[in-house]
Amino acid sequence: MLAFMIHRLSGIGLVAYLYLHLILLNKLRQGPEAWDSFLQIMRSPSVMASDAVLLFGILIHGLNGLRLTLIGFGTFLPWQRVLFWFSLTIAAALTILGMLAMH
Amino acid sequence: MNISRSRWVWLLQAASGAALVLLLSLHWVAQHYLASEGLRSFVDVAAYLKQPLAFTLEIAFLIVVSLHAMLGIRAILLDLNLKPEYQRALDISLWFIGIVTVLYGFQLVWQIIHL
Numbered sequence: 001m002l003a004f005m006i007h008r009l010s011g012i013g014l015v016a017y018l019y020l021h022l023i024l025l026n027k028l029r030q031g032p033e034a035w036d037s038f039l040q041i042m043r044s045p046s047v048m049a050s051d052a053v054l055l056f057g058i059l060i061h062g063l064n065g066l067r068l069t070l071i072g073f074g075t076f077l078p079w080q081r082v083l084f085w086f087s088l089t090i091a092a093a094l095t096i097l098g099m100l101a102m103h
Numbered sequence: 104m105n106i107s108r109s110r111w112v113w114l115l116q117a118a119s120g121a122a123l124v125l126l127l128s129l130h131w132v133a134q135h136y137l138a139s140e141g142l143r144s145f146v147d148v149a150a151y152l153k154q155p156l157a158f159t160l161e162i163a164f165l166i167v168v169s170l171h172a173m174l175g176i177r178a179i180l181l182d183l184n185l186k187p188e189y190q191r192a193l194d195i196s197l198w199f200i201g202i203v204t205v206l207y208g209f210q211l212v213w214q215i216i217h218l
Contacts, residue, residue, distance in 0.1 A: 008179060015172045022208055028215050032145035039142050048141070062124055069117040102141050 003064060003084045010061040017054060051102065056095040063087035112174065119171040126164040133157065152216045165208040173201040 027038045041047065067083045070076045076083060133151065135141050143151060151157050177197055185193060 011175045012179070015176060018168060018172055019204075022204070022211070025211055028145065028148060029211065029218075031218065035145040035148070039140075039144065042142055043140050051141075058127065062120070062127075065117075065120045066124075069120065072113065072117065102135065 003067075006060060007064050007068070010057045010064075013057050014061060017057075048102075052095055052099050055098050056091055059091035059094050060088060063091055112177075116171065116174045116178070119167050119174065122167050123164075123171055126160065126167055129160055130164050133160075149215055149218065152212055158212065158216070161212060162209060165212075166205055169201045169204045169208075172204075173197040 024038075028035050064084065064087050067076075067080065067087055070083075071080050134143060138147065152161065177193065180193055181190065
């Protein structure tokens with residue numbers, strides 16, 4: 001149930017982010033000055049910190065989606081609970097590594 | 104919905120998810136990890152998108168992510184046990200939203216490379 005809820009909630013969050021991303025990219029249409037001044041806001045520490053939430057959401061949704069696909073094909077059925085916790089751990093570790101690499 | 108159709112939809116969701124692992128990784132690396140301070144300047148964004156391979160990959164990413172998102176929303180809403188007549192309206196609405204999303208993204212990219 002936890003895996004189901006996390007997958008659904010991360011999915012809804014990522015759909016919301018997709019539209020937010022497309023709206024923000026609209027700034028590019030306003031030309032170089034508008035975009036480059038907008039980048040200063042996006043590079044602020046608070047916005048960069050929110051990238052960690054985004055990265056974790058993408059990773060857990062992707063890894064758990066891979067787990068669900070394997071289970072859907074009838075493989076690793078006895079391991080589904082272990083695979084969920086493995087996905088969660090890998091997502092957390094990659095988020096930390098990803099943020100360290102980006103800063 | 105019959106079983107074979109729901110199975111095809113599930114396979115499409117899984118296949119688009121697998122494709123997204125590759126396309127999102129490429130998008131993230133190209134747009135954030137290879138850019139100074141995590142984001143490209145206007146000149147860099149335009150130069151990147153003007154490359155035919157980059158343009159193709161970004162549009163493919165847009166199409167696949169929109170498809171995967173619409174199928175995901177559909178799965179969540181179908182769990183609410185909608186009546187069959189509402190399911191058809193839901194499918195039409197999601198097709199419409201998905202196509203509008205892709206067209207919006209496409210014209211955005213097109214305008215950026217032609218500014």
